[in-house]
Amino acid sequence: MAFASDSDDEQALDFPGGMVSYTSEMRFISESQEKRIPCYRVLDDNGEIINGSDLEPGTSVSKEVAVKMYNDMVTLQMMDNIFYEAQRQGRISFYLTSMGEEAISIASAAALSTEDYILPQYREPGVLLWRGFTIQEFANQLFGNKADYGKGRQMPIHYGSNKLNYITISSPIATQLPQAVGVAYSLKMDKKDACVVTYTGDGGTSEGDFHAALNFAAVTDAPVVFICRNNGWAISTNVSEQFRSDGVVVKGQAYGVRSIRVDGNDALAVYSAIHSARKMAISEQRPVLVEALTYRVGHHSTSDDSTNYCKAIQAAEKTEKPPVSDLFSDVYDVPPSNLREQENQLRETINKYPQDYPSDVPV
Amino acid sequence: MATATTFITRGRRVVSSVSRRRFSSSCQNAIQQQQEEKSQPGGGKSLNLYSAINQALHIALETDSRAYVFGEDVSFGGVFRCTTGLADRFGKSRVFNTPLCEQGIVGFGIGLAAMGNRAIAEIQFADYIFPAFDQIVNEAAKFRYRSGNQFNCGGCLLILFIELDEISCDSAGLTIRAPYGAVGHGGHYHSQSPEAFFCHVPGIKVSFFLRELVVIPRSPRQAKGLLLSCIRDPNPVVFFEPKWLYRLSVEEVPEDDYMLPLSEAEVIREGSDITLVGWGAQLSIMEQACIDAEKDGISCELIDLKTLIPWDKETVEVSVKKTGRLLISHEAPVTGGFGAEIAASILDRCFLRVITSCRLLLCLFLSMKKSSLERMLVQPSNHGVPHQRE
Numbered sequence: 001m002a003f004a005s006d007s008d009d010e011q012a013l014d015f016p017g018g019m020v021s022y023t024s025e026m027r028f029i030s031e032s033q034e035k036r037i038p039c040y041r042v043l044d045d046n047g048e049i050i051n052g053s054d055l056e057p058g059t060s061v062s063k064e065v066a067v068k069m070y071n072d073m074v075t076l077q078m079m080d081n082i083f084y085e086a087q088r089q090g091r092i093s094f095y096l097t098s099m100g101e102e103a104i105s106i107a108s109a110a111a112l113s114t115e116d117y118i119l120p121q122y123r124e125p126g127v128l129l130w131r132g133f134t135i136q137e138f139a140n141q142l143f144g145n146k147a148d149y150g151k152g153r154q155m156p157i158h159y160g161s162n163k164l165n166y167i168t169i170s171s172p173i174a175t176q177l178p179q180a181v182g183v184a185y186s187l188k189m190d191k192k193d194a195c196v197v198t199y200t201g202d203g204g205t206s207e208g209d210f211h212a213a214l215n216f217a218a219v220t221d222a223p224v225v226f227i228c229r230n231n232g233w234a235i236s237t238n239v240s241e242q243f244r245s246d247g248v249v250v251k252g253q254a255y256g257v258r259s260i261r262v263d264g265n266d267a268l269a270v271y272s273a274i275h276s277a278r279k280m281a282i283s284e285q286r287p288v289l290v291e292a293l294t295y296r297v298g299h300h301s302t303s304d305d306s307t308n309y310c311k312a313i314q315a316a317e318k319t320e321k322p323p324v325s326d327l328f329s330d331v332y333d334v335p336p337s338n339l340r341e342q343e344n345q346l347r348e349t350i351n352k353y354p355q356d357y358p359s360d361v362p363v
Numbered sequence: 364m365a366t367a368t369t370f371i372t373r374g375r376r377v378v379s380s381v382s383r384r385r386f387s388s389s390c391q392n393a394i395q396q397q398q399e400e401k402s403q404p405g406g407g408k409s410l411n412l413y414s415a416i417n418q419a420l421h422i423a424l425e426t427d428s429r430a431y432v433f434g435e436d437v438s439f440g441g442v443f444r445c446t447t448g449l450a451d452r453f454g455k456s457r458v459f460n461t462p463l464c465e466q467g468i469v470g471f472g473i474g475l476a477a478m479g480n481r482a483i484a485e486i487q488f489a490d491y492i493f494p495a496f497d498q499i500v501n502e503a504a505k506f507r508y509r510s511g512n513q514f515n516c517g518g519c520l521l522i523l524f525i526e527l528d529e530i531s532c533d534s535a536g537l538t539i540r541a542p543y544g545a546v547g548h549g550g551h552y553h554s555q556s557p558e559a560f561f562c563h564v565p566g567i568k569v570s571f572f573l574r575e576l577v578v579i580p581r582s583p584r585q586a587k588g589l590l591l592s593c594i595r596d597p598n599p600v601v602f603f604e605p606k607w608l609y610r611l612s613v614e615e616v617p618e619d620d621y622m623l624p625l626s627e628a629e630v631i632r633e634g635s636d637i638t639l640v641g642w643g644a645q646l647s648i649m650e651q652a653c654i655d656a657e658k659d660g661i662s663c664e665l666i667d668l669k670t671l672i673p674w675d676k677e678t679v680e681v682s683v684k685k686t687g688r689l690l691i692s693h694e695a696p697v698t699g700g701f702g703a704e705i706a707a708s709i710l711d712r713c714f715l716r717v718i719t720s721c722r723l724l725l726c727l728f729l730s731m732k733k734s735s736l737e738r739m740l741v742q743p744s745n746h747g748v749p750h751q752r753e
Contacts, residue, residue, distance in 0.1 A: 160514065162513040168509055172501045175470065175498060177470070179470050179477070181474060182470065182471040182476070182478070185475055186474070187478070212467030213470070216461065219462055
C-alpha cells in the first residue's frame with residue numbers, strides 16, 4: 001500500500017450488523033482453535049459428582065426425578081434389547097436402538113416441560129418414554145397394528161404422539177430442524193411459556209436443513225433448543241469424513257447461536273445444560289445449540305453392522321483365530337465321545353477338502 | 364355480497380371465524396358470488412394481477428390474526444410488489460423477510476402451519492423452488508398421512524362453535540406462492556414452469572387429506588379468489604402466479620373478501636369443434652388462438668383448469684365428449700408434462716368418443732411461447748385440429 005497511517009487501527013467501519021474495526025495486520029482467522037471446546041460434565045468417570053461442578057444454580061435434581069431418570073434409562077435399554085431381538089427373529093422389519101445414548105433423550109426430557117414441543121429425529125424414544133408413552137404403544141407402532149397412532153403407515157420406530165407434543169418422525173434426515181423453528185415462532189407469537197426441542201445426529205449437521213434451521217432460528221429469535229447427538233458415526237461414516245470443524249458446537253457461533261458441548265453420557269450434565277438452555281430459550285427468546293458427545297453402543301440400525309467400523313473389533317479380527325479343537329472344548333468339562341467323534345470327522349473332512357475351509361483357522 | 368361483508372367484519376376470532384371459514388360452505392358462497400359477479404360486471408376497481416394478489420394477502424392477514432406472510436424481500440413489498448404495504452400495516456412479526464434459503468422458508472412454514480397458523484410463504488421465483496423440493500414433497504405432502512392425522516401442516520382444527528353447539532372445521536395451513544413462467548427476457552432461471560414436478564408426488568392419491576394442490580390463476584379476479592381459497596384450504600398448496608401477467612393483465616376486481624373454488628375447471632369460451640385446455644398465462648395465448656380459429660370457421664371450447672392436483676376431469680370429459688377433439692397447451696416442457704397426464708386420462712375416459720387423437724401443443728423452449736402455439740395450431744396435422752387455417 002502506498003499510504004501509511006498510524007491511526008488506522010483505531011478507525012472503524014459502520015457496517016450493517018455493527019461496527020467493524022480496521023486493522024493493518026493481514027491475519028486470516030484460523031480454521032480451528034488451539035484447543036478443542038471442552039465438554040461440560042458433572043459426573044466423573046466413576047459416576048460421582050465432581051466437587052464444585054457447575055450444576056446449574058437453583059437446579060437440584062430431586063430424588064424422585066433422579067430415580068425416574070435411572071428407571072427410564074434402564075427401561076429404555078431393556079426395551080431396546082427385546083425389540084432388537086424381535087427384529088432379529090423376523091417379527092418386525094426394522095429396529096433402531098438408543099443404546100449408549102439413553103442419557104441424552106431421558107435427561108433432556110426430564111429437564112423440559114411437557115408443554116415443550118419435540119421434533120425428534122429417530123434416536124429419542126426416551127423422550128416419549130419419559131412423557132408416559134407405554135411399551136405397548138411403542139410395540140403397536142413397531143408392529144404397525146391397528147392401535148398404532150400412525151395407522152401402520154410408516155416403518156418401525158417412526159413414533160409420534162400429539163397428546164405428548166411429540167411430532168411424528170419422518171425418515172429424511174434433518175428435515176425436522178427448520179420445521180422446529182416454525183413451531184417455535186408460533187410459540188413465540190402466542191407468548192407461550194414453552195420452547196421447542198429438536199434433535200439430530202452428527203451426520204444430520206451436514207444437511208442443508210441444519211444450516212437453514214440455525215440461521216432461521218437466529219434471525220427470527222425463535223425459542224428452540226437444537227440438540228445434536230454426536231456419537232462420532234453416521235451409519236458407517238466417521239465424523240472425520242463428515243466435517244473438519246471442532247464437532248458441532250462451534251457451528252452455533254457462526255450463526256449467532258449460543259452453544260454448549262456436554263457429555264451426553266452424563267445424565268446430570270445433560271439435565272443441567274438442557275434446563276439452562278430451555279430457560280434461556282424462553283426468557284431471552286433465542287435459540288440454543290447443545291452438542292452432546294456420546295457413544296453409539298449398538299449398531300446404527302438393523303440394516304447395518306457396526307463390527308465393520310469399530311476399531312476395537314478390527315483389531316480383534318487381526319488376532320489369530322482359535323483352533324478347531326476349541327470348537328469342541330468347554331462344552332462340557334471333558335468332551336464326551338460323541339463330540340470327540342464329530343471332531344475326528346471334521347478333521348478328516350478338512351484334510352480331504354482343505355480348500356473348502358477357512359485357511360486362517362488352525363487345524 | 365352479504366357473504367363477503369361477513370368475511371370482512373370480524374368479531375372474536377375463534378367463534379366468529381368458524382362461521383366464515385367452514386370451507387365447504389365458503390366454497391359454495393364463493394361460487395354463488397362468482398355467478399353474481401358474472402351477472403354484474405364491473406363490480407370493483409380496475410386492478411392488475413399483482414395488486415389483486417396484494418389485496419388477497421391484505422384480506423388474509425386482516426381476517427385472521429394467525430396468518431403470516433414471509434419470504435425473501437417480502438418486507439419492502441417483494442420483487443414483484445405483491446406484498447407491498449403488508450409489513451407496515453400488519454407489523455414485522457407477521458410479515459417478514461427470511462434468509463435467502465428456500466428449504467428454510469418451506470420448512471419454517473410447515474412448522475408454523477402445524478401449530479394452527481396460516482403460513483403464507485413466498486418463493487421469489489418458481490425456478491428457485493427446488494431447494495425446497497424435499498420439504499414440499501417429503502414433508503408438507505406427507506405430514507398428515509405419516510402421522511395418522513395426529514399432526515398436519517395444512518390442517519383442520521376442530522373448534523367448538525359455542526353458539527350453535529356444533530363442531531366445525533377451522534382450517535390452517537401452508538400456502539407456497541411462487542411466480543412462474545416466461546416473460547421474454549428471464550433466461551433459464553427466471554422463466555420456468557415447474558408445476559409438473561409437484562403433480563407427481565407419490566402417495567398423493569392415497570388419501571383425500573394428503574392432497575397437495577397446485578393452483579395457477581389466469582387473471583387478477585381469479586388470482587385473488589383462488590389465492591384466498593388456497594390460504595384457507597386445509598391442505599398444503601403450491602400457488603403458481605404467472606409473472607408475465609402481473610402488470611399486463613388488468614380487470615375489475617371486487618374489493619370484497621371472496622373465494623373461488625379449487626379443483627373446479629371453468630369453461631371460459633364455449634365451442635363445438637375442439638376442446639382446448641390450459642392454465643395460467645398460456646390461456647391468453649389460447650384465447651387469441653380461439654379467436655383466430657373462429658375466423659376460419661373453427662369453433663373452440665376453452666377450459667381453464669385452474670387447479671392441477673386434484674384436477675377437474677369431469678369438466679374436460681364433458682367437453683371432449685361434445686367436441687370429440689382435445690388440444691392441451693402448457694408452457695412447461697413437453698416430456699413428462701402435465702398435458703400428457705390430461706391426454707392419457709381423457710383418452711381413457713372418452714376413448715370411443717374422441718374423433719381424433721389428442722394433441723399436445725407445448726412450448727419447446729422458453730422464448731417460443733407465443734410463436735410455437737400459433738405455428739402448431741395452424742400447422743397441418745393428421746389428426747389434430749379439424750381444419751387448417753392455411
